Amino acid sequence: MDPIKTLRSRTVVLPVSDVDTDQIIPARFLTTTTRSGLGANLFADWRYGSDGTPKPDFVLNRPEAKGCAILVAGNNFGCGSSREHAPWALTEYGFRAVVSTQIADIFRNNSLKNGLVPVIVDQGTHGWLMEHPGTEVTIDLESTSLKLPTGESVRFPLEPFARFCLMNGVDELGFLLGREKEIGAYEQRQGAGYCV
Amino acid sequence: MASSPQTLFEKVWHRHEVVAETPATPAVLYIDLHLIHEVTSPQAFTVLRERGLKLRRPELTFATMDHSTPTRTEQVFGGAPITIEAAARQVRELEVNCAAFGVELLGLRHARRGIVHIIGPELGLTQPGRTVVCGDSHTSTHGALGALAFGIGTTEVGHVLATQCLLQRKPRTLAINVSGKLAGGVTAKDLILAIIGKIGVAGGTGHVIEYRGETIRSLGLDERMTVCNMSIEAGARAGMIAPDETTYAYLAGRPRAPQGAAWDEALEGWRQLPTDVGARFDREVDIDAASLEPMVTYGTNPGMVIPISGSIPQRPGDAAYAKSLAYMGFEPGRPIAEQPVNVVFVGSCTNGRLSDLRDAASLLRGRKVARGVQMLVVPGSQEVKREAEAEGLHTVFLEAGAEWRESGCSMCLGMNGDLVPKGQYAVSTSNRNFEGRQGVGARTLLASPLTAAASAVRGRLTDPRELM
Numbered sequence: 153m154d155p156i157k158t159l160r161s162r163t164v165v166l167p168v169s170d171v172d173t174d175q176i177i178p179a180r181f182l183t184t185t186t187r188s189g190l191g192a193n194l195f196a197d198w199r200y201g202s203d204g205t206p207k208p209d210f211v212l213n214r215p216e217a218k219g220c221a222i223l224v225a226g227n228n229f230g231c232g233s234s235r236e237h238a239p240w241a242l243t244e245y246g247f248r249a250v251v252s253t254q255i256a257d258i259f260r261n262n263s264l265k266n267g268l269v270p271v272i273v274d275q276g277t278h279g280w281l282m283e284h285p286g287t288e289v290t291i292d293l294e295s296t297s298l299k300l301p302t303g304e305s306v307r308f309p310l311e312p313f314a315r316f317c318l319m320n321g322v323d324e325l326g327f328l329l330g331r332e333k334e335i336g337a338y339e340q341r342q343g344a345g346y347c348v
Numbered sequence: 349m350a351s352s353p354q355t356l357f358e359k360v361w362h363r364h365e366v367v368a369e370t371p372a373t374p375a376v377l378y379i380d381l382h383l384i385h386e387v388t389s390p391q392a393f394t395v396l397r398e399r400g401l402k403l404r405r406p407e408l409t410f411a412t413m414d415h416s417t418p419t420r421t422e423q424v425f426g427g428a429p430i431t432i433e434a435a436a437r438q439v440r441e442l443e444v445n446c447a448a449f450g451v452e453l454l455g456l457r458h459a460r461r462g463i464v465h466i467i468g469p470e471l472g473l474t475q476p477g478r479t480v481v482c483g484d485s486h487t488s489t490h491g492a493l494g495a496l497a498f499g500i501g502t503t504e505v506g507h508v509l510a511t512q513c514l515l516q517r518k519p520r521t522l523a524i525n526v527s528g529k530l531a532g533g534v535t536a537k538d539l540i541l542a543i544i545g546k547i548g549v550a551g552g553t554g555h556v557i558e559y560r561g562e563t564i565r566s567l568g569l570d571e572r573m574t575v576c577n578m579s580i581e582a583g584a585r586a587g588m589i590a591p592d593e594t595t596y597a598y599l600a601g602r603p604r605a606p607q608g609a610a611w612d613e614a615l616e617g618w619r620q621l622p623t624d625v626g627a628r629f630d631r632e633v634d635i636d637a638a639s640l641e642p643m644v645t646y647g648t649n650p651g652m653v654i655p656i657s658g659s660i661p662q663r664p665g666d667a668a669y670a671k672s673l674a675y676m677g678f679e680p681g682r683p684i685a686e687q688p689v690n691v692v693f694v695g696s697c698t699n700g701r702l703s704d705l706r707d708a709a710s711l712l713r714g715r716k717v718a719r720g721v722q723m724l725v726v727p728g729s730q731e732v733k734r735e736a737e738a739e740g741l742h743t744v745f746l747e748a749g750a751e752w753r754e755s756g757c758s759m760c761l762g763m764n765g766d767l768v769p770k771g772q773y774a775v776s777t778s779n780r781n782f783e784g785r786q787g788v789g790a791r792t793l794l795a796s797p798l799t800a801a802a803s804a805v806r807g808r809l810t811d812p813r814e815l816m
Contacts, residue, residue: 169668170549170649174782179763183416183434185390185441197784202770226668228550231583231649232782234485235388236501254550257519257585258485262501311517313373323503325395328511331367331376335404335513338366338378 153267155321158292159248161221164211165285169226173259176230176238190237191244212245216286221248224281228252230259239266249291251298253278264314265324271298271308293319353624355521356590357556360496360621364479366513374515379408380478381495382508383464384451386413386438387763388483392506393445404512406450410473413439413456414463415484416764419726419753425457431765449509462729462755465489465697469573470731472602476591476618481508486697486779487586488579492572493599494591494621496556499580519585520630522555526563528638533813535707536571537699537777537796539563540578541643541653543635549651552584555631558623559589563637569598570703577698578779581650590622642811645781645794646684648672652781656799656811659683675783676791677771685809687793690772692723692750692804693786694797696760699777700728702735704797708777709741711801711815712748718807723750724766726758750804762787775803 168175181193199210206213223242229252230238239262242250249269260270269291273281280300281287290299293315299305310318317324354362361377369375382405384392389411396402403409416435422428430436439456446453454461460471465486468474476494481487483505490497500514507514524543530536544551557579564572572589579587596615599605606614641655652672654661662680663669673680694700694708705727717723725745727733733755736742742752759766760778762785768774770789777800781792795803798812805815 167667168671170651172649172780172782174761174780174785178784178788179761182387182763183432183438185438186394187391197788202788228553228583231549232485232580232780234483234487234499234501236391236483236503239501254553256550256583257553258499258501258580262503265501265503311374312371313515316372324515325399325503325507325510327373328376328507328513328515329401331511331513334366334376335378335511339512342378 153321153323156248156267156269156293156318158290159221159269160288160290161248162219162286162288163222163224163251163281164217164220165282166211166223166225167282170228170231171225172232173230173235173238174232177235177241182235182237187240188244190241194241194245219246221246222251222289222291223247223249224251226252228254228256230256232256234258234262236262236266239263239268243268251278251281264318267318269293269318273298273306273308277306353627355623355627355629356494356558356588356621357496357521358627360477360479361518363477369518374517376513377516378479379481379508379512379514381468381473381480382409383468383480383482383487384409384411384505385415385464385482385484386417386442387415388502389445389505390438390441391502392509393449395506396449396509401510403449403451403509408512409451409509411442411446411451411453412461412464412467413442415757415761417456417756418765419756419758421754424754435764459730462731463697463700463757465577466700466728466732469493469569470602470729472599472605475599475605475614476595477621481514485580486577488584489573489577489697491579491586491588492569492576493595494588494618496586496588498586520555522552522557522584523629523632524557524559524635525632526559526561526635526637528563528636529566530563530637530640533798533816534640534642535796535798536567536574538640538643539637540575541645541650541794542640544578544582544650545643545653546635547582547633549581549649550583552579552582555584557582557584557587558629559587564589565592568703569594570701573701574698578650581779591618642796642799642813644684644799644809645792646676646678648675648781648783650779650781650794653794654684656685656809685811687773687809689721689775689803689807689809691768691774692717692721692800693726693759693774693776693778694800695724695726695728695758696778697728697757698779699797700726700732702732704777705732705736705741707797708801709744711798711805711812712750713744715748715805717749717804721804721807723804724753724759725750726753727755729755759786761785762790768792775800775809
């Protein structure tokens with residue numbers, strides 16, 4: 153995973169609340185056994201007609217969406233299933249951050265492990281972003297803040313360890329493997345009682 | 349040592365802390381049971397191979413296949429290939445991974461295969477006080493036995509395979525206190541739909557729910573699992589119910605439950621788990637079960653739910669709401685009952701257990717599925733299938749004109765060939781009514797097995813009490 157310190161990009165606004173993971177990547181694309189190839193099917197049923205051609209009115213198909221790395225979505229993004237295919241699809245497409253007022257727990261966890269920054273902002277900031285699609289914003293992980301072109305800067309919550317991993321491009325598995333001594337000691341304490 | 353009163357969740361959490369959380373680092377939480385399936389595990393095994401890692405505790409890891417597997421008997425037991433080639437590849441890859449890493453697998457033709465959340469409890473693998481994870485959001489189901497059970501992504505599946513641990517921040521707690529007796533024809537499914545309707549699809553975000561109160565205590569294990577299963581549809585990390593005599597009676601004698609002296613010892617520990625008197629929850633919500641009717645969803649998330657006697661709510665000026673109703677083909681203000689139905693699905697990890705099939709059969713016995721309606725009944729496991737057949741339930745379904753399949757996730761999610769055609773209305777006992785969940789353009793009405801069966805008979809959305 154590449155380290156992320158700051159992200160500067162124009163936004164794409166998807167004005168839909170409660171976007172679930174079945175919309176982000178429909179279940180029929182989950183029969184893959186790899187992580188790659190999902191970006192092409194991101195938001196497939198909203199993005200393409202039944203004949204496979206792009207729907208011109210869908211936000212990702214508009215010319216101004218090209219190159220945008222920050223997705224601003226309606227309230228409560230990423231609810232539904234635990235499929236990590238959702239952040240895989242978003243990052244392969246080119247998104248590096250998702251902004252909403254609320255982000256579902258499992259999706260947020262999965263995003264943090266894939267270099268997709270979940271940014272939760274207040275209703276006022278969110279409302280402004282929804283009304284200004286294509287605006288250029290900066291997400292700064294050092295100060296955990298989102299900077300608007302108005303000069304305003306708003307803080308967002310980011311779990312400190314996840315922030316450390318994002319900023320240094322390290323993954324959690326290495327950290328867990330480094331806890332071998334504590335894990336072994338825990339297993340000794342539990343004895344065989346937990347065997348299935 | 350006097351300790352402050354604790355909730356069920358806190359007790360299970362603290363017993364599994366390998367390293368407690370600090371402001372800078374999450375807790376290292378030990379996992380007692382890791383369930384894996386064909387869809388969310390392949391990429392995790394790839395990471396193990398790339399990094400040269402082994403499974404830390406293969407004996408605590410347990411695999412089955414359910415999501416992408418077919419339900420047609422000839423495709424499961426031979427005679428016809430699995431239609432979806434990519435699904436067949438996932439099945440083969442899980443077989444290879446389990447053999448290579450030493451994981452017990454209940455494979456496609458195994459007599460005890462089934463939906464992962466049905467077979468965990470059924471085999472006695474899921475036990476009170478355990479931590480249970482799976483790469484599937486409906487892992488919350490297992491909380492019905494007093495386990496702390498939650499869904500994880502594939503990266504975390506890899507973490508558990510390699511270390512038997514997860515890095516987790518401690519969630520907040522939400523008590524849902526349910527009182528009053530459910531009326532006849534009103535089921536656990538109606539109760540959980542009403543709860544989601546009340547707190548909303550993000551109402552439980554960041555929380556572990558404990559369902560409490562006399563109504564919950566009166567539910568059987570199958571029903572408790574229905575309730576906990578849909579905790580995730582309220583956004584909750586997990587749902588739990590304190591173990592009690594009903595739980596112990598359910599577990600006693602199951603193949604992987606402790607036996608003999610080990611049972612007595614386990615039981616002593618389980619009895620310590622329920623929330624202490626005086627323990628505090630971060631939030632509490634009260635629900636009156638006695639006032640509930642059969643519930644049904646009308647929109648594109650499980651929080652869009654009304655009593656079956658109700659009408660589609662009006663929300664002028666809400667564009668997202670209008671979009672959802674347009675997808676469903678509904679207009680605000682219209683009664684939901686009598687909506688014509690094309691497909692009826694009884695099954696899934698929400699309502700694919702024996703009591704669900706008994707409910708559906710009770711209304712279908714001696715009746716026929718309405719002309720033009722396709723009804724699919726899919727047992728949650730091969731064991732449920734055998735038990736149902738021993739009672740003759742399959743005969744009731746077949747004589748009514750329904751299809752009777754092999755176990756699996758089936759029509760709950762459109763990835764195994766069981767699909768609701770575009771634009772058609774399905775009354776489904778599953779858990780999600782998202783756009784396209786049951787097939788591109790499918791329109792899902794979530795309901796109980798009783799409502800599903802009644803609607804199959806009439807060919808229109810029907811209050812089951814009219815046929816009882």
